[in-house]
Each structure stands twice: as C-alpha cells, then as structure tokens.
Amino acid sequence: MREILPHIKIGSLELGGVALIIDDFELFDFIEDYLIEECDIEYTWRSSVNRIGGEIITLYFSNPTTSEQLESVLLKLSSKEIEAIYRLNNDTQ
Secondary structure (H helix, E strand, C coil), rough: CCEEEEEEEEECCCCCCCCEEEECHHHHHHHHHHHHCCCCCCEEEEEEEECEEEEEEEEEEEECCCHHHHHHHHCCCCCCHHHHHHHHHHHCC
C-alpha cells in the first residue's frame, strides 16, 4: 500500500482488484460520495477496523477498476481539503 493523499492509501490485491484505505469515517463518506456521484466508480465491498478516535475503512474494487484509474480521479482532489475533512474528527494540533 502506498499513500496517494493524506490519510488515503491504495494498492493492488494479490488475487486481483484494488484496495483503498481511508483513515477516517468522515473522510470515507466524502470519498465515497465523490467516487460514486462525480466519477461513477463504485466499490465491490468494504470493511472497517475500529481504532482510537474512529475507524479505518477499506474499500475493495474489482476489475475493471484499476489502481491507476482510482489514483487519477483521487489526485484531482485537494490535499488541503482532505486534511481539513480528516481534522473534523481527528484533532491533530
């Protein structure tokens, strides 16, 4: 997995497909809306892990969605906006 934006990592899965790890529920909600409503990209399923301060959500995408395609649309987002959304639930002063 490699970080493509603050608090967002992407990687290819061993058996095919792509995983997108998002470090906060509020940020996940924003990314989910963006991918579905603006980019017409839907994930196959998701999982989450609780942590202190919230949860980490992993979105799984099956073929034909590629990591290059996801990275291309996500890099259109502002890193500053991503960080601001993350800070709503994660005060990192």
